[in-house]
Amino acid sequence: MTPLRPMHCCFNRGDSVPGGDTERGGGEELGSAMMGRTTALSGRGEGLRGLALPASNDFTDGGLRAWLVVAGASLTLLPSFGLITAIGTLQDHWTQYQLQQYMTRDISWISGLLFYIWLAASLVIGPWFDRHGPRWLMLCGSVGFVLMHLLLAECSLYWQLMLACSLIGGFSGAMLSTTALATVALWFEERRGFAQGIAMAGSSLGGLLIPMILRITFPKYGYAWSMRILALMTAMCLAIGNLLVRGRHKAHPGAIISFHMFRSLPVALFAASVVGLEMVLFLAQVLLPTYATLQPAYPPDTSFYVLAVCNGASCLGRLGPGYASDKLGRFNTLLAMILFTLVSTAAAWLPFGHTSLGALYAFSALFGFGTGSWMALIPACIGQLCPPGEFGRYYGGIYFLASFATLVGVPMGGALLESVSGMAMIGLCCGVLGVSLGLFLLSRWALLGRRWVLWERV
Numbered sequence: 041m042t043p044l045r046p047m048h049c050c051f052n053r054g055d056s057v058p059g060g061d062t063e064r065g066g067g068e069e070l071g072s073a074m075m076g077r078t079t080a081l082s083g084r085g086e087g088l089r090g091l092a093l094p095a096s097n098d099f100t101d102g103g104l105r106a107w108l109v110v111a112g113a114s115l116t117l118l119p120s121f122g123l124i125t126a127i128g129t130l131q132d133h134w135t136q137y138q139l140q141q142y143m144t145r146d147i148s149w150i151s152g153l154l155f156y157i158w159l160a161a162s163l164v165i166g167p168w169f170d171r172h173g174p175r176w177l178m179l180c181g182s183v184g185f186v187l188m189h190l191l192l193a194e195c196s197l198y199w200q201l202m203l204a205c206s207l208i209g210g211f212s213g214a215m216l217s218t219t220a221l222a223t224v225a226l227w228f229e230e231r232r233g234f235a236q237g238i239a240m241a242g243s244s245l246g247g248l249l250i251p252m253i254l255r256i257t258f259p260k261y262g263y264a265w266s267m268r269i270l271a272l273m274t275a276m277c278l279a280i281g282n283l284l285v286r287g288r289h290k291a292h293p294g295a296i297i298s299f300h301m302f303r304s305l306p307v308a309l310f311a312a313s314v315v316g317l318e319m320v321l322f323l324a325q326v327l328l329p330t331y332a333t334l335q336p337a338y339p340p341d342t343s344f345y346v347l348a349v350c351n352g353a354s355c356l357g358r359l360g361p362g363y364a365s366d367k368l369g370r371f372n373t374l375l376a377m378i379l380f381t382l383v384s385t386a387a388a389w390l391p392f393g394h395t396s397l398g399a400l401y402a403f404s405a406l407f408g409f410g411t412g413s414w415m416a417l418i419p420a421c422i423g424q425l426c427p428p429g430e431f432g433r434y435y436g437g438i439y440f441l442a443s444f445a446t447l448v449g450v451p452m453g454g455a456l457l458e459s460v461s462g463m464a465m466i467g468l469c470c471g472v473l474g475v476s477l478g479l480f481l482l483s484r485w486a487l488l489g490r491r492w493v494l495w496e497r498v
Contacts, residue, residue, distance in 0.1 A: 099229035105286070106227040110235050112284025113220035114242030116178070119274035120185060120216040121415075122246015123209070124158070124322070125351050127151050128329040129251040130205075132343050133258065135330065138196050144330060148454035150201055151326045152447050157210025158217070159318065159443035165218045166436025167297050170429060173287035177219040182278035184212025189271035193264040216278070218435060223285050225423045225431040232423050233370050237362020237416035244358055244412055247351030255344045301434055307425050309483035311438045314418055316476030317378070319445035320469045321411050323453040325350075328404070330454075331393070331462050338397055346404045353405040354412025361413035362420070369497035370424055371484050374417040378480055381410030382473040390466045 100106045131151055139147050169177060191204035220239060228235040250270065257266035302308045328350065329343035357377070365373035384406035392399035419435065426434035449472075456464040485491065487498055 099227065100288075101228050101231050106235075108284050109227055109286060110224055110238050112281045112286075113224050113239040114245075115277045116216050116220040116242070116281035116285060117239060118242040118246040118249075119270075119277050120181075120213045120220075120246075121240070121243030122250055123213070124155070125243055125247030125325055125354070126250035126254075126347060127154070128326045128347055129254055129344060131326055132329045132333055133254075133263065134201065135333075137263070138201070139198055142198060144458040145451050145455040146198075148326065148451045150198075150206055151322075152450035153202065153206035154210050154213075155318075155322045155446035155450065156443045157206060158214045159439040159446060161211050161214035162218045162436035162443075163297060163440035164436070165214055166222065166432030166434070169219055169222050169432035174219045174223050174285050175287075177215045178278075178282050178285055181212045181215030181219065182275075182282060184208055185216060185278065186271050186275045188212060189267050189274055193267035193271070216281075218432065220281070220285060221419045222432045222435060223287055225419065226288050226429075229423075231366055233362045233365035233373070233417060233420040234359075235362075236420045237358040237360075240358040240362075240412075240416045240419075241355045243415065244351050244355035244408075247354065248348055251344050251347050251351075255341070296433075297436075298433060299437055301426070301437055304425075306483050306487040307434070307438075309479055309486055310421065310425065311441050313476045313479035313483055314438055315442045315445045316472045316479070317414055317418070318439075318442040319449035320381075320472050320476070321414065322446045323449050323465075324407060324411070324469060326450050327453050327457055327465065331457060331465070332400065334457070334462065335394055338400070342397065342400070346400060349401055350404040350408035353408035354415070357409035357412025358416040362416040365417055365420060370417055370420045371480075371487065371498045372496075374414065374421060375477075375480055375484060377410050377413040377417065378473065378477050381407060381414075382470065382477060384410060385466065385473065386470050390463065390470065393466065394462055 128151075131147055134150070135142075135144060135147055165177060188204055188209040191208065192201070195201045195204050221236065224235050224239050225232060253269065253273075254266055257269055261269070302311065325347075329347050332338055332342040332346050333340070335342070361373050361377055384403060388399055388403035388406060393403055422434050422438060423431055453465045453468060456468060484498060488496060
Protein backbone atom coordinates (compact mmCIF):
# COMPACT_ATOMS: atom_id res chain seq x y z
CA MET A 41 0.00 0.00 0.00
CA THR A 42 1.35 3.41 -0.93
CA PRO A 43 1.95 5.54 2.17
CA LEU A 44 -0.04 8.70 2.69
CA ARG A 45 1.81 11.73 1.38
CA PRO A 46 1.36 15.02 3.24
CA MET A 47 -0.24 18.06 1.64
CA HIS A 48 -0.57 21.06 3.86
CA CYS A 49 -2.06 24.23 2.48
CA CYS A 50 -3.84 25.76 -0.46
CA PHE A 51 -4.31 29.46 -1.12
CA ASN A 52 -4.48 31.82 -4.04
CA ARG A 53 -1.43 33.36 -5.65
CA GLY A 54 -2.75 36.81 -4.95
CA ASP A 55 -2.96 36.28 -1.18
CA SER A 56 -0.34 38.03 0.90
CA VAL A 57 1.82 36.14 3.36
CA PRO A 58 3.48 37.90 6.27
CA GLY A 59 7.21 37.60 6.70
CA GLY A 60 8.89 35.69 9.47
CA ASP A 61 11.17 32.80 10.32
CA THR A 62 11.09 29.25 9.13
CA GLU A 63 8.83 26.95 11.13
CA ARG A 64 10.72 25.15 13.91
CA GLY A 65 13.97 26.80 12.86
CA GLY A 66 14.57 24.68 9.79
CA GLY A 67 16.44 27.52 8.08
CA GLU A 68 17.38 27.62 4.43
CA GLU A 69 17.39 23.84 3.96
CA LEU A 70 13.75 23.48 5.01
CA GLY A 71 12.71 26.53 3.03
CA SER A 72 14.48 25.24 -0.09
CA ALA A 73 13.00 21.78 0.32
CA MET A 74 9.49 23.17 0.66
CA MET A 75 9.96 25.44 -2.33
CA GLY A 76 11.23 22.57 -4.41
CA ARG A 77 8.28 20.44 -3.41
CA THR A 78 5.87 23.19 -4.35
CA THR A 79 7.52 23.61 -7.75
CA ALA A 80 7.39 19.90 -8.43
CA LEU A 81 3.68 19.80 -7.68
CA SER A 82 2.63 23.03 -9.32
CA GLY A 83 1.95 21.50 -12.69
CA ARG A 84 -0.88 19.32 -11.45
CA GLY A 85 -3.56 21.97 -11.46
CA GLU A 86 -5.19 24.80 -9.56
CA GLY A 87 -5.63 22.94 -6.30
CA LEU A 88 -1.89 22.55 -5.82
CA ARG A 89 -0.82 26.17 -6.21
CA GLY A 90 1.15 27.07 -3.13
CA LEU A 91 0.32 23.83 -1.32
CA ALA A 92 3.43 23.90 0.85
CA LEU A 93 3.33 26.40 3.67
CA PRO A 94 5.79 29.23 3.11
CA ALA A 95 8.97 29.36 5.11
CA SER A 96 7.63 32.46 6.85
CA ASN A 97 5.36 30.44 9.12
CA ASP A 98 6.48 30.15 12.74
CA PHE A 99 3.67 28.28 14.52
CA THR A 100 4.73 27.09 17.96
CA ASP A 101 2.60 23.90 17.82
CA GLY A 102 2.94 23.52 21.57
CA GLY A 103 4.38 25.02 24.73
CA LEU A 104 2.70 26.26 27.90
CA ARG A 105 1.44 29.52 26.40
CA ALA A 106 -0.11 27.77 23.39
CA TRP A 107 -1.90 25.14 25.47
CA LEU A 108 -3.17 27.80 27.86
CA VAL A 109 -4.74 29.48 24.83
CA VAL A 110 -6.41 26.18 23.95
CA ALA A 111 -7.69 25.88 27.53
CA GLY A 112 -9.04 29.42 27.40
CA ALA A 113 -10.71 28.77 24.06
CA SER A 114 -12.30 25.61 25.45
CA LEU A 115 -13.68 27.52 28.46
CA THR A 116 -14.96 30.23 26.11
CA LEU A 117 -16.74 27.72 23.89
CA LEU A 118 -18.23 25.80 26.84
CA PRO A 119 -21.04 28.31 27.54
CA SER A 120 -21.17 29.91 24.07
CA PHE A 121 -21.16 27.05 21.56
CA GLY A 122 -22.45 24.90 24.44
CA LEU A 123 -25.68 26.87 24.33
CA ILE A 124 -25.92 26.25 20.59
CA THR A 125 -25.66 22.50 21.10
CA ALA A 126 -28.18 22.62 23.98
CA ILE A 127 -30.65 25.10 22.45
CA GLY A 128 -33.07 22.27 21.76
CA THR A 129 -33.69 21.94 25.50
CA LEU A 130 -34.69 25.60 25.76
CA GLN A 131 -36.86 25.41 22.65
CA ASP A 132 -38.62 22.34 24.03
CA HIS A 133 -39.33 24.27 27.26
CA TRP A 134 -40.64 27.29 25.37
CA THR A 135 -42.89 25.00 23.34
CA GLN A 136 -44.47 23.56 26.48
CA TYR A 137 -44.72 26.75 28.57
CA GLN A 138 -43.98 30.35 27.47
CA LEU A 139 -44.91 29.83 23.80
CA GLN A 140 -47.35 26.94 24.00
CA GLN A 141 -49.83 28.83 21.82
CA TYR A 142 -47.31 28.89 18.95
CA MET A 143 -46.56 26.10 16.50
CA THR A 144 -43.18 24.35 16.46
CA ARG A 145 -42.22 25.86 13.11
CA ASP A 146 -42.86 29.37 14.49
CA ILE A 147 -40.76 28.77 17.60
CA SER A 148 -38.00 27.31 15.42
CA TRP A 149 -37.48 30.76 13.91
CA ILE A 150 -35.97 31.89 17.24
CA SER A 151 -33.18 29.32 17.07
CA GLY A 152 -33.00 29.60 13.27
CA LEU A 153 -32.36 33.35 13.48
CA LEU A 154 -29.89 32.77 16.33
CA PHE A 155 -27.85 30.40 14.15
CA TYR A 156 -28.07 32.72 11.16
CA ILE A 157 -26.79 35.78 13.04
CA TRP A 158 -24.18 33.70 14.87
CA LEU A 159 -22.67 32.45 11.61
CA ALA A 160 -23.33 35.49 9.40
CA ALA A 161 -21.71 37.89 11.86
CA SER A 162 -18.44 36.01 11.35
CA LEU A 163 -18.15 37.82 8.00
CA VAL A 164 -17.40 41.04 9.91
CA ILE A 165 -15.86 39.58 13.07
CA GLY A 166 -13.30 37.45 11.21
CA PRO A 167 -11.57 40.35 9.41
CA TRP A 168 -11.81 42.45 12.58
CA PHE A 169 -9.94 39.70 14.41
CA ASP A 170 -7.26 39.61 11.71
CA ARG A 171 -6.80 43.37 12.06
CA HIS A 172 -7.04 43.88 15.82
CA GLY A 173 -6.65 40.54 17.59
CA PRO A 174 -8.88 38.86 20.20
CA ARG A 175 -8.91 41.22 23.20
CA TRP A 176 -11.88 43.53 22.54
CA LEU A 177 -13.92 40.89 20.74
CA MET A 178 -13.59 38.57 23.75
CA LEU A 179 -14.53 41.32 26.20
CA CYS A 180 -17.56 42.62 24.28
CA GLY A 181 -18.78 39.12 23.47
CA SER A 182 -18.54 38.08 27.12
CA VAL A 183 -20.57 41.04 28.36
CA GLY A 184 -23.22 40.50 25.70
CA PHE A 185 -23.53 36.76 26.32
CA VAL A 186 -23.99 37.12 30.09
CA LEU A 187 -26.53 39.89 29.44
CA MET A 188 -28.46 37.55 27.12
CA HIS A 189 -28.93 35.00 29.92
CA LEU A 190 -30.11 37.66 32.35
CA LEU A 191 -32.61 38.97 29.80
CA LEU A 192 -33.87 35.47 28.98
CA ALA A 193 -34.78 35.11 32.66
CA GLU A 194 -37.26 37.97 32.24
CA CYS A 195 -38.67 36.98 28.83
CA SER A 196 -42.13 35.50 28.41
CA LEU A 197 -43.23 36.79 24.99
CA TYR A 198 -42.19 35.68 21.50
CA TRP A 199 -40.64 39.00 20.48
CA GLN A 200 -38.71 39.22 23.75
CA LEU A 201 -37.15 35.80 23.24
CA MET A 202 -36.35 36.71 19.65
CA LEU A 203 -34.59 39.92 20.73
CA ALA A 204 -32.64 38.45 23.65
CA CYS A 205 -31.74 35.02 22.29
CA SER A 206 -31.50 35.59 18.54
CA LEU A 207 -30.11 39.12 18.28
CA ILE A 208 -28.04 39.69 21.42
CA GLY A 209 -27.07 36.03 21.75
CA GLY A 210 -26.25 35.72 18.06
CA PHE A 211 -23.90 38.70 17.83
CA SER A 212 -22.16 38.15 21.17
CA GLY A 213 -21.83 34.40 20.60
CA ALA A 214 -20.27 35.02 17.19
CA MET A 215 -17.64 37.26 18.78
CA LEU A 216 -16.71 34.55 21.28
CA SER A 217 -16.68 31.49 19.04
CA THR A 218 -14.95 33.10 16.05
CA THR A 219 -12.28 34.64 18.26
CA ALA A 220 -11.63 31.44 20.22
CA LEU A 221 -11.22 29.25 17.13
CA ALA A 222 -9.20 31.83 15.19
CA THR A 223 -6.79 32.32 18.09
CA VAL A 224 -6.08 28.59 18.34
CA ALA A 225 -5.33 28.58 14.60
CA LEU A 226 -2.62 31.21 15.19
CA TRP A 227 -0.68 28.95 17.54
CA PHE A 228 -0.92 25.54 15.83
CA GLU A 229 -0.30 24.14 12.35
CA GLU A 230 0.95 20.53 12.43
CA ARG A 231 -1.18 19.75 15.51
CA ARG A 232 -4.05 22.05 14.60
CA GLY A 233 -6.65 19.29 14.29
CA PHE A 234 -5.97 18.01 17.81
CA ALA A 235 -5.77 21.53 19.27
CA GLN A 236 -9.06 22.58 17.65
CA GLY A 237 -10.59 19.32 18.87
CA ILE A 238 -9.62 20.06 22.47
CA ALA A 239 -10.97 23.60 22.17
CA MET A 240 -14.24 22.40 20.64
CA ALA A 241 -14.55 19.72 23.33
CA GLY A 242 -15.50 22.60 25.60
CA SER A 243 -18.67 23.14 23.58
CA SER A 244 -19.50 19.43 23.89
CA LEU A 245 -19.03 19.65 27.64
CA GLY A 246 -21.31 22.67 27.67
CA GLY A 247 -23.86 20.85 25.55
CA LEU A 248 -23.72 17.99 28.07
CA LEU A 249 -23.84 20.12 31.23
CA ILE A 250 -26.42 22.73 30.23
CA PRO A 251 -29.32 20.28 29.59
CA MET A 252 -28.48 18.39 32.79
CA ILE A 253 -28.36 21.63 34.81
CA LEU A 254 -31.68 22.75 33.37
CA ARG A 255 -33.15 19.30 34.01
CA ILE A 256 -32.42 19.82 37.72
CA THR A 257 -33.10 23.54 38.06
CA PHE A 258 -36.32 23.88 36.02
CA PRO A 259 -38.52 21.94 38.48
CA LYS A 260 -36.63 23.09 41.58
CA TYR A 261 -36.06 26.81 40.96
CA GLY A 262 -38.16 27.64 37.92
CA TYR A 263 -37.24 29.02 34.52
CA ALA A 264 -36.08 32.50 35.58
CA TRP A 265 -33.61 31.36 38.23
CA SER A 266 -32.36 28.59 35.95
CA MET A 267 -31.32 31.27 33.45
CA ARG A 268 -29.63 33.29 36.20
CA ILE A 269 -27.68 30.21 37.32
CA LEU A 270 -26.54 29.74 33.72
CA ALA A 271 -25.56 33.42 33.61
CA LEU A 272 -23.31 32.92 36.66
CA MET A 273 -21.69 29.81 35.17
CA THR A 274 -21.19 31.66 31.88
CA ALA A 275 -19.58 34.65 33.58
CA MET A 276 -17.10 32.45 35.44
CA CYS A 277 -16.04 30.54 32.32
CA LEU A 278 -15.70 33.65 30.18
CA ALA A 279 -13.72 35.52 32.83
CA ILE A 280 -11.05 32.81 32.78
CA GLY A 281 -11.27 32.61 28.98
CA ASN A 282 -10.53 36.34 28.67
CA LEU A 283 -7.40 35.90 30.78
CA LEU A 284 -6.04 32.95 28.79
CA VAL A 285 -6.91 33.69 25.15
CA ARG A 286 -4.11 35.76 23.63
CA GLY A 287 -3.07 36.45 20.05
CA ARG A 288 0.52 36.18 18.86
CA HIS A 289 0.84 37.74 15.40
CA LYS A 290 0.94 41.38 14.44
CA ALA A 291 -2.27 42.88 13.12
CA HIS A 292 -2.92 42.60 9.38
CA PRO A 293 -4.23 46.01 8.30
CA GLY A 294 -5.11 44.67 4.87
CA ALA A 295 -7.68 42.20 6.26
CA ILE A 296 -11.08 43.33 4.98
CA ILE A 297 -14.43 41.76 4.17
CA SER A 298 -13.90 39.96 0.88
CA PHE A 299 -15.22 37.01 -1.09
CA HIS A 300 -12.22 36.66 -3.39
CA MET A 301 -11.25 33.40 -1.67
CA PHE A 302 -14.14 31.71 -3.50
CA ARG A 303 -12.33 32.16 -6.80
CA SER A 304 -10.33 29.14 -5.67
CA LEU A 305 -12.25 26.00 -6.73
CA PRO A 306 -11.26 23.93 -3.65
CA VAL A 307 -12.42 26.70 -1.32
CA ALA A 308 -15.70 27.25 -3.19
CA LEU A 309 -16.57 23.55 -3.18
CA PHE A 310 -15.55 23.19 0.46
CA ALA A 311 -17.75 26.14 1.43
CA ALA A 312 -20.72 24.65 -0.44
CA SER A 313 -20.24 21.39 1.46
CA VAL A 314 -20.07 23.21 4.81
CA VAL A 315 -23.42 24.88 4.04
CA GLY A 316 -25.13 21.49 4.03
CA LEU A 317 -23.21 20.14 7.00
CA GLU A 318 -24.13 23.11 9.19
CA MET A 319 -27.77 22.87 8.14
CA VAL A 320 -27.96 19.22 9.24
CA LEU A 321 -25.99 19.86 12.42
CA PHE A 322 -28.15 22.69 13.70
CA LEU A 323 -31.42 21.18 12.50
CA ALA A 324 -30.78 17.99 14.44
CA GLN A 325 -29.47 19.77 17.55
CA VAL A 326 -32.62 21.89 17.76
CA LEU A 327 -35.28 19.37 16.77
CA LEU A 328 -33.96 16.11 18.25
CA PRO A 329 -35.44 16.87 21.72
CA THR A 330 -38.76 17.93 20.16
CA TYR A 331 -38.73 14.77 18.02
CA ALA A 332 -38.32 12.68 21.19
CA THR A 333 -41.09 14.60 22.98
CA LEU A 334 -43.54 13.96 20.12
CA GLN A 335 -43.09 10.17 20.35
CA PRO A 336 -45.94 9.02 22.64
CA ALA A 337 -44.21 5.79 23.67
CA TYR A 338 -41.12 7.52 25.08
CA PRO A 339 -40.79 8.89 28.66
CA PRO A 340 -41.00 12.68 29.12
CA ASP A 341 -37.34 12.92 30.17
CA THR A 342 -36.16 11.47 26.86
CA SER A 343 -35.76 14.93 25.32
CA PHE A 344 -33.16 15.84 27.95
CA TYR A 345 -31.22 12.62 27.79
CA VAL A 346 -30.95 12.17 24.02
CA LEU A 347 -29.32 15.60 23.79
CA ALA A 348 -27.00 14.78 26.70
CA VAL A 349 -25.97 11.51 25.02
CA CYS A 350 -25.44 13.31 21.71
CA ASN A 351 -23.23 15.98 23.25
CA GLY A 352 -21.32 13.52 25.42
CA ALA A 353 -20.43 11.46 22.35
CA SER A 354 -19.56 14.60 20.39
CA CYS A 355 -16.80 15.34 22.91
CA LEU A 356 -15.12 12.08 21.90
CA GLY A 357 -15.75 12.95 18.25
CA ARG A 358 -13.87 16.21 18.58
CA LEU A 359 -10.86 14.66 20.29
CA GLY A 360 -10.33 11.33 18.50
CA PRO A 361 -10.81 12.35 14.86
CA GLY A 362 -9.06 15.66 15.57
CA TYR A 363 -5.94 13.80 16.69
CA ALA A 364 -6.19 11.33 13.80
CA SER A 365 -6.52 14.14 11.26
CA ASP A 366 -3.02 15.40 12.06
CA LYS A 367 -1.71 11.97 11.05
CA LEU A 368 -4.04 10.99 8.19
CA GLY A 369 -4.93 14.40 6.79
CA ARG A 370 -7.76 16.72 7.79
CA PHE A 371 -9.70 16.42 4.54
CA ASN A 372 -9.39 12.63 4.60
CA THR A 373 -10.64 12.40 8.18
CA LEU A 374 -13.54 14.80 7.64
CA LEU A 375 -14.57 12.86 4.54
CA ALA A 376 -14.69 9.64 6.55
CA MET A 377 -16.74 11.28 9.32
CA ILE A 378 -19.30 12.74 6.91
CA LEU A 379 -19.81 9.27 5.44
CA PHE A 380 -20.02 7.78 8.96
CA THR A 381 -22.73 10.26 9.97
CA LEU A 382 -24.75 9.69 6.80
CA VAL A 383 -24.71 5.92 7.28
CA SER A 384 -25.66 6.28 10.97
CA THR A 385 -28.59 8.55 10.16
CA ALA A 386 -29.92 6.35 7.37
CA ALA A 387 -29.39 3.05 9.21
CA ALA A 388 -30.44 3.96 12.77
CA TRP A 389 -32.57 7.13 12.99
CA LEU A 390 -34.61 6.79 9.81
CA PRO A 391 -35.96 3.24 10.30
CA PHE A 392 -35.88 2.80 14.09
CA GLY A 393 -35.88 6.24 15.76
CA HIS A 394 -39.65 6.31 16.27
CA THR A 395 -40.09 2.67 17.32
CA SER A 396 -37.15 1.88 19.63
CA LEU A 397 -35.89 4.05 22.46
CA GLY A 398 -32.62 2.12 22.51
CA ALA A 399 -32.13 2.78 18.81
CA LEU A 400 -32.78 6.50 19.37
CA TYR A 401 -30.13 6.63 22.08
CA ALA A 402 -27.71 4.66 19.91
CA PHE A 403 -28.30 7.05 17.02
CA SER A 404 -27.81 10.05 19.33
CA ALA A 405 -24.39 8.71 20.33
CA LEU A 406 -23.34 7.93 16.74
CA PHE A 407 -24.65 11.23 15.40
CA GLY A 408 -22.97 13.15 18.21
CA PHE A 409 -19.65 11.46 17.52
CA GLY A 410 -19.87 12.18 13.79
CA THR A 411 -21.04 15.79 13.97
CA GLY A 412 -18.67 16.50 16.85
CA SER A 413 -15.78 15.70 14.56
CA TRP A 414 -17.12 18.19 12.00
CA MET A 415 -16.94 20.98 14.56
CA ALA A 416 -13.23 20.36 15.10
CA LEU A 417 -12.22 19.44 11.56
CA ILE A 418 -13.97 22.18 9.58
CA PRO A 419 -11.92 24.98 11.23
CA ALA A 420 -8.78 22.85 10.84
CA CYS A 421 -9.50 22.42 7.11
CA ILE A 422 -10.11 26.16 6.75
CA GLY A 423 -6.71 26.79 8.31
CA GLN A 424 -5.23 24.46 5.70
CA LEU A 425 -6.87 26.38 2.86
CA CYS A 426 -5.96 29.93 3.87
CA PRO A 427 -2.74 31.96 4.13
CA PRO A 428 -1.28 32.54 7.60
CA GLY A 429 -2.89 35.49 9.33
CA GLU A 430 -6.12 35.37 7.29
CA PHE A 431 -7.99 32.60 9.11
CA GLY A 432 -10.61 35.02 10.41
CA ARG A 433 -11.52 36.28 6.93
CA TYR A 434 -11.77 32.80 5.42
CA TYR A 435 -13.70 31.45 8.41
CA GLY A 436 -16.08 34.40 8.31
CA GLY A 437 -16.70 34.15 4.56
CA ILE A 438 -17.40 30.41 4.62
CA TYR A 439 -19.70 30.56 7.63
CA PHE A 440 -21.51 33.59 6.24
CA LEU A 441 -22.66 31.36 3.38
CA ALA A 442 -23.56 28.58 5.82
CA SER A 443 -25.72 30.98 7.83
CA PHE A 444 -28.41 31.10 5.13
CA ALA A 445 -28.87 27.33 5.30
CA THR A 446 -29.45 27.45 9.05
CA LEU A 447 -31.91 30.32 8.66
CA VAL A 448 -34.24 28.27 6.47
CA GLY A 449 -33.20 24.75 7.47
CA VAL A 450 -34.33 24.75 11.11
CA PRO A 451 -37.83 26.20 10.45
CA MET A 452 -38.18 23.87 7.45
CA GLY A 453 -37.31 20.88 9.61
CA GLY A 454 -39.75 22.06 12.28
CA ALA A 455 -42.52 22.33 9.71
CA LEU A 456 -41.81 18.83 8.39
CA LEU A 457 -41.67 17.40 11.91
CA GLU A 458 -44.99 18.93 12.93
CA SER A 459 -47.01 18.90 9.69
CA VAL A 460 -45.74 15.78 7.92
CA SER A 461 -43.74 13.40 10.11
CA GLY A 462 -40.42 12.83 11.79
CA MET A 463 -39.51 10.54 8.89
CA ALA A 464 -39.76 13.48 6.49
CA MET A 465 -37.40 15.57 8.62
CA ILE A 466 -34.89 12.71 8.85
CA GLY A 467 -35.16 12.18 5.10
CA LEU A 468 -34.30 15.84 4.59
CA CYS A 469 -31.18 15.38 6.76
CA CYS A 470 -30.10 12.32 4.77
CA GLY A 471 -30.59 14.07 1.44
CA VAL A 472 -28.65 17.18 2.46
CA LEU A 473 -25.87 15.02 3.92
CA GLY A 474 -25.59 13.10 0.66
CA VAL A 475 -25.22 16.31 -1.35
CA SER A 476 -22.63 17.65 1.10
CA LEU A 477 -20.65 14.43 0.85
CA GLY A 478 -20.54 14.75 -2.94
CA LEU A 479 -19.44 18.39 -2.78
CA PHE A 480 -16.74 17.56 -0.26
CA LEU A 481 -15.41 14.79 -2.50
CA LEU A 482 -15.19 17.33 -5.33
CA SER A 483 -13.39 19.78 -3.04
CA ARG A 484 -10.78 17.15 -2.21
CA TRP A 485 -10.50 16.31 -5.92
CA ALA A 486 -9.87 19.97 -6.77
CA LEU A 487 -7.35 20.31 -3.96
CA LEU A 488 -5.43 17.35 -5.39
CA GLY A 489 -5.11 19.07 -8.75
CA ARG A 490 -8.34 17.57 -10.13
CA ARG A 491 -7.12 14.02 -9.58
CA TRP A 492 -8.93 11.12 -7.91
CA VAL A 493 -6.23 9.90 -5.52
CA LEU A 494 -7.12 7.79 -2.50
CA TRP A 495 -3.84 7.43 -0.60
CA GLU A 496 -2.85 11.07 -0.32
CA ARG A 497 -2.60 12.88 2.99
CA VAL A 498 -4.59 16.05 2.53
